[in-house]
Amino acid sequence: MPVAIGVATLTFLLTQLIPGDPVIAMLGDNAQPADIAGMRHQLGLDRPLWAQYGAFLNGLARGDLGESIAMRAPVSRLIAERYPATVELAAAGLIVAIVIALPLGLIAGANPGGLGDLGAMSVALLGISIPHIYLGPLLMIIFSLDLRWLPLTGRGGIAHLVLPAITLGLSLAAILARMLRQSLIGVRQADYMRTARGKGLGPIAVLIHHALRNALMPVVTLLGLEAGALLTGSIIAETIFSWPGLGRLLITAISNRDYPLVQGCVLTFALSYVVVNLMTDLAYGVIDPRVRVGAK
Amino acid sequence: MIARNAAVIVGGAIVATLVIIAAIGPFMVSVDPLAIDLSQVFARPSLAHWLGCDALGRDVLARILWGARLSLMVAIAVVAFSLIVGSLIGGSAALAGGRIDNLVMRGVDIVMAFPGFLLAIALAAILGPGLADLMFALTAMGWTGYARLVRGEVLALREREYVAAARALGADGRRLLLRHLLPGVAGPLAVRATFGIGGIIVAEAALSFLGLGVPAPAPSWGNMLQAGQPFMLVAPSLTMAPGIAIGLAVLGFNLLGDGLAQAISGRQ
Numbered sequence: 001m002p003v004a005i006g007v008a009t010l011t012f013l014l015t016q017l018i019p020g021d022p023v024i025a026m027l028g029d030n031a032q033p034a035d036i037a038g039m040r041h042q043l044g045l046d047r048p049l050w051a052q053y054g055a056f057l058n059g060l061a062r063g064d065l066g067e068s069i070a071m072r073a074p075v076s077r078l079i080a081e082r083y084p085a086t087v088e089l090a091a092a093g094l095i096v097a098i099v100i101a102l103p104l105g106l107i108a109g110a111n112p113g114g115l116g117d118l119g120a121m122s123v124a125l126l127g128i129s130i131p132h133i134y135l136g137p138l139l140m141i142i143f144s145l146d147l148r149w150l151p152l153t154g155r156g157g158i159a160h161l162v163l164p165a166i167t168l169g170l171s172l173a174a175i176l177a178r179m180l181r182q183s184l185i186g187v188r189q190a191d192y193m194r195t196a197r198g199k200g201l202g203p204i205a206v207l208i209h210h211a212l213r214n215a216l217m218p219v220v221t222l223l224g225l226e227a228g229a230l231l232t233g234s235i236i237a238e239t240i241f242s243w244p245g246l247g248r249l250l251i252t253a254i255s256n257r258d259y260p261l262v263q264g265c266v267l268t269f270a271l272s273y274v275v276v277n278l279m280t281d282l283a284y285g286v287i288d289p290r291v292r293v294g295a296k
Numbered sequence: 297m298i299a300r301n302a303a304v305i306v307g308g309a310i311v312a313t314l315v316i317i318a319a320i321g322p323f324m325v326s327v328d329p330l331a332i333d334l335s336q337v338f339a340r341p342s343l344a345h346w347l348g349c350d351a352l353g354r355d356v357l358a359r360i361l362w363g364a365r366l367s368l369m370v371a372i373a374v375v376a377f378s379l380i381v382g383s384l385i386g387g388s389a390a391l392a393g394g395r396i397d398n399l400v401m402r403g404v405d406i407v408m409a410f411p412g413f414l415l416a417i418a419l420a421a422i423l424g425p426g427l428a429d430l431m432f433a434l435t436a437m438g439w440t441g442y443a444r445l446v447r448g449e450v451l452a453l454r455e456r457e458y459v460a461a462a463r464a465l466g467a468d469g470r471r472l473l474l475r476h477l478l479p480g481v482a483g484p485l486a487v488r489a490t491f492g493i494g495g496i497i498v499a500e501a502a503l504s505f506l507g508l509g510v511p512a513p514a515p516s517w518g519n520m521l522q523a524g525q526p527f528m529l530v531a532p533s534l535t536m537a538p539g540i541a542i543g544l545a546v547l548g549f550n551l552l553g554d555g556l557a558q559a560i561s562g563r564q
Contacts (some may be wrong), residue, residue: 003409010406130543136540137535
């Protein structure tokens with residue numbers, strides 16, 4: 001909660017950095033003085049800073065983020081309309097990341113230094129190096145324009161989701177795979193691993209049941225930290241694939257100089273990140289009973 | 297021992313090539329990266345234009361080379377600013393300790409509770425386009441990591457004997473930090489900064505791609521990618537050239553960072 005208030009405060013302060021007069025920036029240089037005064041009053045900019053801040057927090061507590069200037073609608077409603085699309089995309093990106101990272105990391109960590117390790121880690125290095133802004137257009141050329149397997153842009157069924165999700169999830173997959181490998185190598189020497197092998201379990205059973213479970217903790221930690229990259233990466237993926245989510249709303253709001261909407265979008269992204277990090281902390285308990293809250 | 301590390305060699309070679317290209321590349325091609333030639337719109341790669349021409353007939357190779365200079369300069373400057381600001385804040389907080397340390401690090405926590413790239417987007421959007429504003433936005437996103445790193449290392453190093461000895465000899469806080477503590481943190485900082493340069497190259501390209509970074513017509517890899525995207529079918533090299541350039545640069549700095557990290561952990 002204190003973090004959430006901190007994030008809200010920082011978002012509020014950001015808009016104070018707008019150079020010059022934000023009202024003139026929004027209305028244009030030829031705006032009538034009466035219009036300027038009207039909008040200034042509507043936005044509450046004619047009040048002292050602390051009063052604006054109080055009104056901002058007060059509105060926030062009621063879910064009121066003000067009015068979009070370009071779209072003439074409540075910011076909270078615009079965000080609520082777009083938010084599910086972004087969550088859908090981020091979740092799909094996360095699934096892509098995990099589905100790719102688990103086998104890559106397992107192959108690499110099962111036999112470090114071997115051929116599988118070299119291959120898997122080369123793929124991972126490639127995944128980290130290809131930037132979103134190139135991967136997206138590249139996938140579009142190959143799968144939409146050339147092979148015509150998947151739709152080019154927009155939101156619809158699963159088929160629409162594939163390319164944006166891969167664009168979003170691939171670099172995260174690579175990062176997670178590297179972490180999983182590192183962490184698998186770390187648990188190799190543990191006593192329980194020797195015990196598991198000693199009682200005659202096959203290498204695959206040992207790897208899956210004993211090594212993987214223990215090696216997942218740092219991977220989950222990293223996942224929480226990288227959730228921010230997943231959220232902000234969606235801004236880029238949405239722009240490339242015309243995905244009607246929060247990221248595109250933000251970019252549209254920025255080009256319209258629609259500051260209340262920009263503020264609302266930024267705040268929503270940031271608060272989502274805070275919540276995801278909280279959920280990551282709770283996920284530790286599911287994976288590792290030793291850190292379960294209240295468990296003795 | 298570093299020489300035996302393949303990652304350092306390959307990464308170092310890529311980075312060195314990039315630096316050389318950024319330094320002298322623009323002089324190797326006599327073509328002006330901003331010169332519009334409508335007779336050469338979407339020209340295929342040829343001897344005159346090795347990578348072809350873009351939608352305004354501008355030479356792609358020349359723009360890539362000038363873009364290398366811009367990307368690298370922005371990335372190095374941003375990492376340098378972030379490193380200096382972060383080290384001073386993190387180091388001072390650790391030395392001051394107690395309430396000041398607590399207060400400063402709470403502030404760092406709040407900035408870090410913001411996804412970094414989101415902060416950069418928000419700042420770039422609010423401050424408007426321009427190179428200085430772009431660098432400020434990227435620095436705002438980058439400094440916290442260095443602050444945390446330096447604080448942690450300084451807290452650990454502070455208890456070491458050589459620091460106690462320096463303090464006993466009358467070194468004040470500033471001298472202690474600059475002469476004795478920061479050099480001890482240099483290794484981990486170098487690793488982080490190496491990865492950081494790769495990260496900032498991507499972030500700058502992404503901001504430029506979104507139209508929030510380097511303003512046209514100046515060539516940056518990000519705005520070249522954005523400009524090329526509508527013409528992917530007609531002229532795929534318009535997106536491929538900057539895409540590969542960004543990928544290679546990031547690969548180079550990642551490999552170098554990996555290698556440096558290994559070398560440092562091997563030494564200790």
